Amino acid sequence: MKKVLYAAALLFLVTACTPKTESKPYAWEDDLHQRLLTDFSRTEDEVKDYIRKYIPDVSDEQMRQWEASKALECMTLDGEKRYFRNAAPNLFRVDSACYKIKAAKDGVSLSGSEKVNMENLPEVIASVKKSGNPITAPKRMRVIYTLTVDSNAVPAGELIRCWLPYPRTDQSRQQDVKFISASESKYTLSPQDCLHSTLYMEKRAVQDQPTVFSESFEYTANAEWHNLKPEDIQPYDTTSSIYKEYTAEREKHIIFSSRMRELAAKLTAGETNPLLKAKRIFRWVNDNFPWASAREYSTIENIPEYVLDNHKGDCGQVSLLFITLCRISGIPAHFQSGFMMHPKAWNLHDWAEIYFEGIGWVPVDQSFGIPTFARNADEEYFFLGGIDSWRMIVNSDYGMPLMPEKKYPRSETVDFQRGEVEWEGGNLYFPKWDYHMDIEYLDN
Structure with missing residues (x-):
């Protein structure tokens, strides 16, 4: 019986001394970060796969030029370059040369x-x-x-x-x-x-x-x-x-x-x-x-x-x-x-x-x-x-x-x-x- 009481007392002391885990308080900065991760969800390979449908030999140099002109939207999050989820389709709406290439292939309606x-x-x-x-x-x-x-x-x-x-x-x-x-x-x-x-x-x-x-x-x-x-x-x-x-x-x-x-x-x-x-x-x-x-x-x-x-x-x-x-x-x-x-x-x-x-x-x-x-x-x-x-x-x-x-x-x-x-x-x-x-x- 003493062993049971001792174990119960020890459990009580451990529980009392262990800090309670509380949920992290809301912060807009954390919320915004998650929203950006949701929007900027594409990798460079995924973006290139779309672009290759119209420009099969797309180069890294072209990618950097489009990024610099803001025609291809991306940002660095958690140390990784990530592209806007619709960055590739937008490229063919925003960049005039790309627009003409897509229009020539798909037509305009x-x-x-x-x-x-x-x-x-x-x-x-x-x-x-x-x-x-x-x-x-x-x-x-x-x-x-x-x-x-x-x-x-x-x-x-x-x-x-x-x-x-x-x-x-x-x-x-x-x-x-x-x-x-x-x-x-x-x-x-x-x-x-x-x-x-x-x-x-x-x-x-x-x-x-x-x-x-x-x-x-x-x-x-x-x-x-x-x-x-x-x-x-x-x-x-x-x-x-x-x-x-x-x-x-x-x-x-x-x-x-x-x-x-x-x-x-x-x-x-x-x-x-x-x-x-x-x-x-x-x-x-x-x-x-x-x-x-x-x-x-x-x-x-x-x-x-x-x-x-x-x-x-x-x-x-x-x-x-x-x-x-x-x-x-x-x-x-x-x-x-x-x-x-x-x-x-x-x-x-x-x-x-x-x-x-x-x-x-x-x-x-x-x-x-x-x-x-x-x-x-x-x-x-x-x-x-x-x-x-x-x-x-x-x-x-x-x-x-x-x-x-x-x-x-x-x-x-x-x-x-x-x-x-x-x-x-x-x-x-x-x-x-x-x-x-x-x-x-x-x-x-």
Whole structure:
């Protein structure tokens, strides 16, 4: 008996004297490092394998030249050179010589959204000119949006918190939003003044089973087009709240650096009309920054500066560059985003709005830019003051709080589109879940 008591006492002393193992406290630096590892996941051999499909004898010297020009994006992480996951395809979008080589082999064709817009834009322009109403060409859609968290991504029994995108109800060109159902009986729709529109739900994880959140709704999307003319633009009331707020800097991606100020001054030199200033900026960004697949925005310190440095940008990146240059030039501008809902071509998408005195806010889709299929001047600058019928507006700004607030930093700290998920132990980053949208196009 004494031996048993002695053993128990010894065990107690060892346990009491052994420090408890605690989980490492959250640090953004560690989180950012993991996000970069996720985005920069390609080896040089993998990148070369893709390039050899078009340039069979690609050399190390060529690789170094593309890296130096930023056409081939890479960085050193944990002492190892790693390439952006879409670095190789982007090379053939960004480098003009590589683009020509790929185009000669594969040909050049319109994207799915461009094919839809070839029909939609003339419909919109004709309708606006006939009726005088800038909001037209409605398209009604029924949507089922599903977010699926991987099995065992969190321990069984733990509560998972989920925010799904939901169409805004405060936009004139987005009408008759109708909630149909949610996967959970308890859900919360964000208030109208929340700049990210969400549907929030909670659910407990079950061992070896994916955790599924879904919502369904209907809404009507309209095109908007303003037949803008320089003489219709009135001088700004520079004392107004709109002018003061939307021509100001905005952390952390609308910063008036000396480089940005000099660029804006150069682009708008000698011009005083806001519309003509905006056209110069729009055209310059369109002509100099080809679309390219983007790394996660949360890993970029300043997105417009990144676009200038890397000579490329996706929809949100070039939109933020356009917005920054407009604000510096005295043109109120803000970020807007959600989805492009074109049949067979839906995707995440970002754009902008700018404000003209006497007209109001008008949409600007910088990445759709000057359509290659444009047949006249109206179509050429359609997306400066216009937007097609196939959109879902979710956000009226970037990087704003969710409702209810998240405990941990978002997976997408700038935009909000795919959704957000977290549990008590931390944020669930994109590799731990997936999303899908089913769209039914209804007769109007």
